[in-house]
Amino acid sequence: MKRILVSIFLITLIFSACRKDSGPYINTPDEPEPVSFANDIQPIFDSYCISCHDENHSYLNLKSCCSWYELSATGYNAPYLDTINPEQSTLFKRITGVVAPVMPSTGSPLAQTDIDIIKKWIEEGAKNN
Numbered sequence: 001m002k003r004i005l006v007s008i009f010l011i012t013l014i015f016s017a018c019r020k021d022s023g024p025y026i027n028t029p030d031e032p033e034p035v036s037f038a039n040d041i042q043p044i045f046d047s048y049c050i051s052c053h054d055e056n057h058s059y060l061n062l063k064s065c066c067s068w069y070e071l072s073a074t075g076y077n078a079p080y081l082d083t084i085n086p087e088q089s090t091l092f093k094r095i096t097g098v099v100a101p102v103m104p105s106t107g108s109p110l111a112q113t114d115i116d117i118i119k120k121w122i123e124e125g126a127k128n129n
């Protein structure tokens, strides 16, 4: 009986200790979420790029299977990313039109919010995250 009581006491102690640690430290405003390649960047490629940039494109396949590898290493003119000087990245120069023709080459240019998030992703190290 005594053992059971001690166990219950210890278990309660462990759980209350856990509760104290959670909460106030999570999601503090000073720590913004890093950009996610899979959740934030690939959807932009899916919407605006892969109609041309698929496996039949001569330079760059931006489908989810391959986009990160193509941009970092395997694409025809890779790397398209410069994490030291993000604005010098071929990818960035194309979506802003610094190198013509601006991409996407038909329809409207990307929204400024999409351009900004791609730049932030490159600044954060262009991770495959």
Ligand code: HEC
Residues within 6 Å of the ligand: 044, 045, 048, 049, 050, 051, 052, 053, 059, 060, 076, 077, 078, 080, 090, 091, 094, 095, 100, 101, 103, 104, 105, 106, 110
């Ligand atoms: C209507 C078709 C089309 C769409 C849509 C399109 N592209 Fe392109 N893109 C091309 C063609 C064709 C080329 C190669 C000719 C050239 O360099 O202009 C190219 C070239 C590029 C290059 C340079 C490749 C190299 O090796 O020099 C990049 C980077 C690029 N596109 C990125 C994008 C991104 C990012 C998107 C979406 C935001 C996009 N493109 C949408 C047709 C397209």
